[in-house]
Amino acid sequence: MAEATRPARSQPATLSDVARLAGVSIATASKALNGRSQVRAETRQRVIEAAERLAFRPNQVAQSLLAGRTGTVGPLTSDLEGRFSIPILMGAEDAFGAGEVAVFLCDARGDAIREQHHVRALLGRRVDGLIVVGSRTDPRPSLGRELPVPVVYAYAPSEDPEDLSIVPDSVGAGRLAVDHLLACGRTRIAHITGDPGYAAAQERAEGARAALAGAGLTLVGEPGFGAWSEGWGRAATAMLLDRHPDVDAVLCGSDQIARGVMDMLRERGRRVPEDVAVMGFDNWRVLTSASRPPLTSVDMNLEQVGRAAAHALFTAIAGTRRSGVETLPCRVVIRGSTVPLT
Amino acid sequence: MAEATRPARSQPATLSDVARLAGVSIATASKALNGRSQVRAETRQRVIEAAERLAFRPNQVAQSLLAGRTGTVGPLTSDLEGRFSIPILMGAEDAFGAGEVAVFLCDARGDAIREQHHVRALLGRRVDGLIVVGSRTDPRPSLGRELPVPVVYAYAPSEDPEDLSIVPDSVGAGRLAVDHLLACGRTRIAHITGDPGYAAAQERAEGARAALAGAGLTLVGEPGFGAWSEGWGRAATAMLLDRHPDVDAVLCGSDQIARGVMDMLRERGRRVPEDVAVMGFDNWRVLTSASRPPLTSVDMNLEQVGRAAAHALFTAIAGTRRSGVETLPCRVVIRGSTVPLT
DNA sequence: AAAGAAACCGAAAAGGCTTTCAGAGACGCT
DNA sequence: AGCGTCTCTGAAAGCCTTTTCGGTTTCTTT
Structure with missing residues (x-):
């Protein structure tokens, strides 16, 4: 934890330093470095070498001031x-x-x-x-x-x-999710999701319902709005299994909820995905790949x-x-x- | 998705705009706005009002250029x-x-x-x-x-x-963690942690060992280096229980590992914390508060x-x-x- | 009333860069 | 030799602000 006051560091080189070293005016130096055409090749070379020797970096603050853009x-x-x-x-x-x-x-x-x-x-x-x-x-x-x-x-x-x-596209996401579950042959699909005050929760549910309707189906039970937490996932799943033991897929509003859902399903002796398929939302790696089995999820890109x-x-x-x-x-x-x- | 090319936006007001509106020079305007003392109160007021009317904000780019600091x-x-x-x-x-x-x-x-x-x-x-x-x-x-x-x-x-x-302070963190477990009355403490190639893993283990040594104890088994994942936590716990069924605390190298550990402990019928205490590392909220029971963890501040x-x-x-x-x-x-x- | 002090104001320079424009030099042509 | 044409180069302006310093006004004092 040594403490000392070193001398001020050397100031970065400016364009006029470069120009002086190359023996030209700053205008010429600027043109040479910026590839303007009105400079003889040999002069340009001299300027470039001088700039390199001094480790010159144009001061973007000055450039910004001039250009009016930063x-x-x-x-x-x-x-x-x-x-x-x-x-x-x-x-x-x-x-x-x-x-x-x-x-x-x-x-x-x-x-x-x-x-x-x-x-x-x-x-x-x-x-x-x-x-x-x-x-x-x-x-x-x-x-x-x-x-x-x-x-x-x-x-x-x-x-x-x-x-x-x-x-x-949250509505589209809900639709995509249900389409995937349908493609997996599931027909008794429930939806457990988060805080109903979130537009995302509403829209995903809407998309899910729309996709089911398109296939002539409906959700199993009402969408389970609650909280974006594992705890809610567990609680909602317990209720769901009591009321609708024949459910064969749960679409979850978030990966956290999905983890809770999977937890409870296992506790109740359901196999995932054989008995019940589970989908999450957000595709949050830590959760999706750490869970058993790894969690299918919608990525919002x-x-x-x-x-x-x-x-x-x-x-x-x-x-x-x-x-x-x-x-x-x-x-x-x-x-x-x-x-x-x- | 309307598309249109609007006219260029009005340029922000400059100090000279303000000065002109207030009927003073640029220098005076600057001084008035910056609280310099050589301005009559009445003049200052006029300038300030002009600045407000024009929504003047000093151009920090120019200030930076002048000050040499950005x-x-x-x-x-x-x-x-x-x-x-x-x-x-x-x-x-x-x-x-x-x-x-x-x-x-x-x-x-x-x-x-x-x-x-x-x-x-x-x-x-x-x-x-x-x-x-x-x-x-x-x-x-x-x-x-x-x-x-x-x-x-x-x-x-x-x-x-x-x-x-x-x-x-990773070493100190390992020490703190063990101190807490000791304070909880645990004496048969195991350590399951991540990739041994990480300095953090080594240092925490070192700190843990030092704290145990200070209490006249040693780790149960060797530190279980592996991966920073739930999967490793589960696997390592299974092995640990086979070899040292009398373990009463597991210090984990990360919260993810800790979740895996708790999972396996539950699967093997151990109660947390009654039979085995579990500690994580990193204090990552999503994991610590979502787990059952909520996870004690070391926060790195x-x-x-x-x-x-x-x-x-x-x-x-x-x-x-x-x-x-x-x-x-x-x-x-x-x-x-x-x-x-x- | 005049001199001195104090208060106030503005011109100008500085900061680093780009760009314009005029001037200088080189070259080819008549 | 004189002229026009190019090709290069450099002086200077401009971007916006702050600060210094000299100048002007106002006030105080004798």
């Missing part, structure tokens, strides 16, 4: 703890990273005041655009139309239809949502703006809880 | 997916957020090339400092001593002792690690640099798997 983007997330924001941010970072756009990190902790504060801070830094990442798919208040930069909402759509929102949001923001910055809510399809990841391992 | 910090993480980086980043964001420092988001995906690329990008943006966040506690190569800004390593220490690293790293970086930027590896204590979070619920 090449930065502010993603506002309302919860970093939650596992939904991260994949979206990674997708966005991915999409931007390729284009040399830097991404700020802002966690509003679900607090509107903090969010406002972050928006201000980001605008002060002259970000070129904002991505607002929600923690649930319910619509959220718009940041407003009067912002000086484009905004894209991801996962949680904006309440204002003039804004552009990119969300996963969140990284794609992030990438799509980044892409939309890009085009909006370039001038072409879209609006409305755009949905992206989910996908079923099949594991041993619906299909016996061969 | 007020930004680059945290390089090697895996955002992993659950260890996030709390550290949140802690850092927290510590900086208060001081108006913006944090960039960089995920190197564990790739050294990507990391180099990100370092360059961050330096180009003239960040004032870097925080390197690792995904495991094993030492990692230094970024080098010749960087123009201070660097702090968090979670994964740098191999270069001249660098400053902030890490959780990662947010504190992040905050400490941010703080160290702050002081380093201000000129006072430290070096070496500094450890932060962990803490035991007691739940029902070691202490019967009252």
Whole structure:
């Protein structure tokens, strides 16, 4: 734990340092390094060598000031703890990273005041655009139309239809899930899901019902709304088995619920997937692959949502703006809880 | 999905706009807004009103250029997916957020090339400092001593002792865990943990052994190194019960392992915590609170690690640099798997 | 009333870069 | 030799803000 005050570090080289070393003006140095054509090859070479000797990196702060664009983007997330924001941010970072756009990190902790504060801070830094990442798919208040930069909402759509929102297709996801169970030959399908106050819960249930109706079937019992927890999965399963012992598949609102469901099924002597198939939602690796058997789950393709949001923001910055809510399809990841391992 | 090209948004107001509206010079406007004293109260008021009318926000890009500091910090993480980086980043964001420092988001995906690329990008943006966040506690190569800004390593220490690293105290954590089990009256304690290639696994085992030795005891059997998975927890527990049926506590290397252990214990008819106490590591909520009974676990205080790293970086930027590896204590979070619920 | 002090204001420079535009030099042609 | 044409190069402006410092106004004091 040595402690010392070292001398200030050497300042990074500037363009004028390079120019001096190469014996040219800064204008020429700039042109040489940026591939402008009005420089003799030999001069350009001299400048490039000088730049390398000095480890010159153009000061992007100065470039930004001049260009009026900073090449930065502010993603506002309302919860970093939650596992939904991260994949979206990674997708966005991915999409931007390729284009040399830097991404700020802002966690509003679900607090509107903090969010406002972050928006201000980001605008002060002259970000070129904002991505607002929600923690649930319910619509959220718009940041407003009067912002000086484009905004894209991801996962949680904006309440204002003039804004552009990119969300996963929850209704379609419910449909996909049921389609898979039907394809597995199941016909007595129950649905145990989370908090009915979540749009995602309602929409998935809606999609599931629609798909069943399409096959001339209905859900076994009512959708079991409750909490997004293992405990609820266990409790709901116990009740379900009492009332509908003939159930042959349970579609769960989350992987956590699914784990609880599988737990209780095993406790009651049902085999998964032979007697009852179980499906989860979210495709959260830790849970899906650790369970016995591994859990079939619907993946919301969140990284794609992030990438799509980044892409939309890009085009909006370039001038072409879209609006409305755009949905992206989910996908079923099949594991041993619906299909016996061969 | 309406599509349209709206007119370019109005540019944000600049200081000279404000000055013009207030009928003063740019210099006076600046002084008025920044609370400098050489402005008549009445004039200041006029300027402030003008600034408000125009929704003026000083352009931080220009401020940065002038000040030579950007007020930004680059945290390089090697895996955002992993659950260890996030709390550290949140802690850092927290510590900086208060001081108006913006944090960039960089995920190197564990790739050294990507990391180099990100370092360059961050330096180009003239960040004032870097925080390197690792995904495991094993030492990692230094970024080098010749960087123009201070660097702090968090979670994964740098191999270069001249660098400053902030890490959780793994040895101490092992000791704390055993101390808790001893305090619960357990004496026949086994240790089932993860990949022996991880420094964290070795160090925790070392701490556990030391604490036992201090009480005149030894581990039941050898430490069970294996994988950081539920599956390994189950398998290792089965073997453990065969060889040492009298075990009365299992210290696990992670919460996932602990879940597997508890699963197998239940399957073999042991009650937790009455017959066998179980402890996990990492205090990962999803796992600890969802299990039956809730899992006692060691929390590495990662947010504190992040905050400490941010703080160290702050002081380093201000000129006072430290070096070496500094450890932060962990803490035991007691739940029902070691202490019967009252 | 005049001088001195204090309060207030604005011109200008700085920070690092890009770009425009004018000027300088080289070359080919008549 | 003189002219026009290219090809290169560099001075300077501009991006937006802060700060210094000289200048102007106002107030106090004798």
